[in-house]
Amino acid sequence: MAAVTSPESSQQARVYFQTPTGSTEETETPVRKQGRVTVKYDRKELRKRLNLEEWIIDQLTDLYDCEEEAIPELEIDVDELLDMENDVDRAARVKELLVDCYKPTEEFVAELLDRIRGMQKLSTPQKK
Structure with missing residues (x-):
């Protein structure tokens, strides 16, 4: 089977598989099956991210002070935090997200920043 990339430019990469010429199905047109290309990441880094x-x-x-389903709609994007220049900016962003929390958040913010220190972004593939 030969892999041919789609000439269309789209958001997601697509790969099409065709039956090679010279096979026993020469009278039929090649069948195209659509597949997705996935990026492999370091399992250890993925495990760290999941634990975080x-x-x-x-x-x-x-x-x-609620169940997981009742947490207000907020998203702490670890990759966004890793893109920031320093811990001061990171802390300010997390505090901004937790603005409606009535409990003190300083300890949470400090622990979060400590935990993400040394982590890698997952939006770029890891090279071995």
Whole structure:
């Protein structure tokens, strides 16, 4: 089978598989099956990220004194925080997201910044 990339420019990369010429199905037109291209990431980094996200959810349920389903709509984007220049900017962004939390958030923010220190963004593939 030969892999041919789609000439269309779209948001997601697509790969089409065609039956090679010279096969026993020469009378039929080639069948195109659509597949998605995925990027491989370091499993250890993915595990760290998953553990961090679970910790964030646990902390938010404590801060908002509610169940996970009742946490207000907010998204703490770790990649966005990693893109920021320094911890002061990161802390300000997290505090901005937690503006409607009535409990003190300083300890949560400090622990979060400590946990993301040394993490890598997942939006770019890791090279071995």
